[in-house]
Amino acid sequence: MKKVEIRVRQTEKMAILEVSGELDYSNVEQLQQEIQRRPEEVVEINLRELKFIDSSGAGMLLNQARHLYRQGRSLRIVCIPDHIREDLELIGFFRVLEILKADPDA
């Protein structure tokens, strides 16, 4: 299993999950469970220290974003390293996030 570390910080309305290491099919549930555990209105995922994400990681983030938007909450993904941003851009990740924000059932 690849190593991923999640550090949690929280403010009144927002949880910040700082993710480092490599996020892939073998450990993606760790982050998924942490997102699902948060009761805050906004869950922010900070990817500054993330080295690698595979399609399972990207798919999980979009599924969780859809889930939170349906509840009237939101998932923010910030500080994305350039090489990971390029990979996510290719699959249409950011377009999908925008569309889901407006219509979580799209």
Place this chain on the structure above:
Amino acid sequence: MVEVITGNERILRAYCLEVSGSCLPAEQVGGDFFEFIPCDARTMFAVIGDVMGKGFHAARLMETIRQMLRDCITNNPHPLEAVRLLNKVAGYELRKCGAFATLCLLCYDGITGRLTCVNAGHHPPLLLSDGKVKVARCRGVALGLLEDYLGSGVEEFFLAAGDAVVLYTDGLVEACGPGEQRYGLERLKKIVCLQNGANADRMKRNILSDLQAFTSGFPQKDDVTLAVMKVAGRAGEKSGD
């Protein structure tokens, strides 16, 4: 290396195409696939794709999507319509599992040399012509992420004898080498550029050798799939079989 060369050579010669492809799994079986699908006497489809995840589940979903794609092409052989329809039917299966799939579909007309390309979240193909490499610009959202397919539409090229098309999955350009460097698109373009004059199988082997040299000694995270098709002439100019 698990090498998979699909397509009936007899049929492909009828389109005056040489094709060669390989899938190299990383740790366990994944969702990469490629296929050459004859449509009618002059038209052939080529597809490359990658289903999210690993193991039996991804492999089973990949097989389902391949079959659905063949059905969609039979239903409507226009590549954009085939991808739209595939996103409807396969998207339903993918969403049930919280998954998605990337795919690039090419349609080649062996009489006119026209190559039509539609992309759903996949790395766009490279085109080698007269020693110059061009990256296709077609883009689109991966299958299963939205109810309706969203993309830049079809992109068309006209291929001449000697031109080649290189299809690959993310495992190739994201392969790791020294200092956590990636193999990358620029290195791939350079090695493809040097393949002018080589046949499809030689091109594929040379690219994989260069990848091997770059990644030697470093464990890989993802499967690598590479497929090359090269125009040998115009369909009808040669006798086929």
